[in-house]
Amino acid sequence: MTPRLGADTGLVQIGVMAERTGLSPRTVRYWEELGLLQPSTRTSGGFRLYGQEQEDRLRILKTMKPLGFTLDEMRDLIELLDEAAVSKPASRRALVLRERVNGMRHEIALRRAALLDQVEATTHISKALDAAVGSLS
Amino acid sequence: MTPRLGADTGLVQIGVMAERTGLSPRTVRYWEELGLLQPSTRTSGGFRLYGQEQEDRLRILKTMKPLGFTLDEMRDLIELLDEAAVSKPASRRALVLRERVNGMRHEIALRRAALLDQVEATTHISKALDAAVGSLS
DNA sequence: GTAACGTTCACGTGGCGTCACTGTGC
DNA sequence: GGCACAGTGACGCCACGTGAACGTTA
Numbered sequence: 465m466t467p468r469l470g471a472d473t474g475l476v477q478i479g480v481m482a483e484r485t486g487l488s489p490r491t492v493r494y495w496e497e498l499g500l501l502q503p504s505t506r507t508s509g510g511f512r513l514y515g516q517e518q519e520d521r522l523r524i525l526k527t528m529k530p531l532g533f534t535l536d537e538m539r540d541l542i543e544l545l546d547e548a549a550v551s552k553p554a555s556r557r558a559l560v561l562r563e564r565v566n567g568m569r570h571e572i573a574l575r576r577a578a579l580l581d582q583v584e585a586t587t588h589i590s591k592a593l594d595a596a597v598g599s600l601s
Numbered sequence: 602m603t604p605r606l607g608a609d610t611g612l613v614q615i616g617v618m619a620e621r622t623g624l625s626p627r628t629v630r631y632w633e634e635l636g637l638l639q640p641s642t643r644t645s646g647g648f649r650l651y652g653q654e655q656e657d658r659l660r661i662l663k664t665m666k667p668l669g670f671t672l673d674e675m676r677d678l679i680e681l682l683d684e685a686a687v688s689k690p691a692s693r694r695a696l697v698l699r700e701r702v703n704g705m706r707h708e709i710a711l712r713r714a715a716l717l718d719q720v721e722a723t724t725h726i727s728k729a730l731d732a733a734v735g736s737l738s
Numbered sequence: 739g740t741a742a743c744g745t746t747c748a749c750g751t752g753g754c755g756t757c758a759c760t761g762t763g764c
Numbered sequence: 765g766g767c768a769c770a771g772t773g774a775c776g777c778c779a780c781g782t783g784a785a786c787g788t789t790a
Contacts, residue, residue: 478743488782490782494781494782507789509789509790510743527725527726528726530719544733545733549733549736551737558737561733565730569727569730573723573727579716579719580720583713585664586712589668590709590710592682593706593709596681599685600690600695616770625754626770630772644762644763645762647761647762647771647772648763648769671753
């Protein structure tokens with residue numbers, strides 16, 4: 465009588481979701497605690513259940529994290545996108561959101577530039593290593 | 602009678618060096634504690650004195666840090682380069698060092714690839730933001 | 739019955755910042 | 765001799781987790 469979790473719902477428990485996304489269950493719970501995602505529902509016994517939407521979100525988060533955003537910033541961004549998705553165009557709210565999204569884009573452009581600088585730096589270091597190897601040959 | 606620190610020696614105290622390199626004195630001392638650099642000498646009273654060589658090293662370290670290396674890894678790299686600089690070519694030691702340098706280069710290539718992936722990721726996120734803004738207009 | 743899940747709390751780590759107090763030096 | 769700067773040592777902090785303990789669920 466307990467509803468099965470199988471193919472019908474497409475929902476999985478935290479362990480499966482963790483495995484799929486390459487995160488630890490512990491980390492998923494931690495991110496939830498910070499407000500980055502909610503399980504789509506829970507079993508009557510309290511087990512978290514996740515669907516495709518959550519998996520997508522986890523992958524996005526996992527991708528964004530190494531860009532140097534803090535988890536709090538990522539939560540803000542996600543809230544922003546969620547809100548934008550349901551906000552009426554041309555509303556006053558939409559104006560504010562557009563403003564904030566532009567701010568984010570600027571921020572991201574800065575990170576991007578920083579990343580490119582760092583790529584540059586790797587070539588410098590490689591050259592230093594080449595020089596070191598050169599003196600050994 | 603106390604030796605002057607002025608133009609003759611070119612040596613400066615930690616505060617000046619910190620300012621020059623954009624690091625805090627605390628950071629410079631901390632890096633020393635981890636073995637990343639030594640002051641070229643000290644005053645009789647114990648003040649650290651730094652020269653051009655240390656400044657160069659600090660700049661290199663500062664550049665490398667955002668590439669995702671830990672300070673310990675950076676210390677290893679520096680030791681490696683120092684040793685390579687004084688090691689006889691064609692010695693057995695040189696062989697080992699060349700090996701390790703190659704390992705490092707591989708590691709750096711991996712970081713570089715990761716950085717480029719991250720640059721890619723910024724464009725994806727930007728697109729997501731574009732879409733969000735688009736739905737608001 | 740056992741593996742996975744739940745919560746809560748504490749601890750660890752890297753990389754410094756920040757006292758607090760003492761010593762140096764121009 | 766005054767005042768900024770330097771020294772050491774210890775503690776604090778932040779972000780990001782990772783156990784450990786102990787009970788519940790599938």
